[in-house]
Amino acid sequence: MKFRMALVLVVSLALSACASSGQKMQQENLQALQPGSTTLEQMKQEFGPPISQTFDNEGNLVVNWSYVHVGAFGIGSEQQTLSAMFDSDGVLKRYNAMNGSQPGARLGY
Template sequence: MRTVFALLFALVITGCAHSGKRMDAETLSLIVPGSTTKEQMIQMFGNPLSQAYGTEGKLSAVWFYVQVGPFGAGMKQQNLAVLFDQSGRVERYSLADNVNEEPITHALPTPAPASTSAPSQPLGEQAYKNEQVRQLMQKNLPYDEYQRQYKSIMGQ
């Protein structure tokens, strides 16, 4: 009987998987627009899943965390999208999250701009991608299907 219980326990434990680093409120509170650098973001969350430069020379980066329960059940995900200014500091960020009991959603305003130019096209594209990922997160798909759809959204 002990052997059966031990095998079942091992099966349940090994059936769980995660990718990326979980983003908690304490770590997110360390992100300060106008101050936090890309290097500091990498120290906190590891390398981003994707990066792209916009027409204004601003970098958009996305960090991702996914946790899948036993046998593909109970998938939880976080998607942190960050826009850096030309000097490599965080300009703004947002988090799509279904991991925490009370979802953390941050959309911080841009610090007072030096010029009054209109937002760059990639920011609109990134916001669109973020919305698509948010909707994808609500579907609770199996991990492989989620990854396929996520890569399609992100253009990978």
């Protein structure tokens, strides 16, 4: 009985050892973005608060979102980034979204 309880505890801890940062971006929400009509406020509602924002040399606002998930014990990971450029009225001019995942263990140096 004690062995079974210890096994349940170990498995529970292993499954809870995942880590995530940011908000996962669904493909259909990215495809719905419309340059010339989607606003910064709409994107903040959909993707949550951005991780950074700055202005480019031409005065356009550039806003970045990121999502990272690492599985238990560093096995498997997923990363998404979204970078969007807005005009002075806060309307989307263009955007770039990237999605990637890595199977296997993630090793740090």
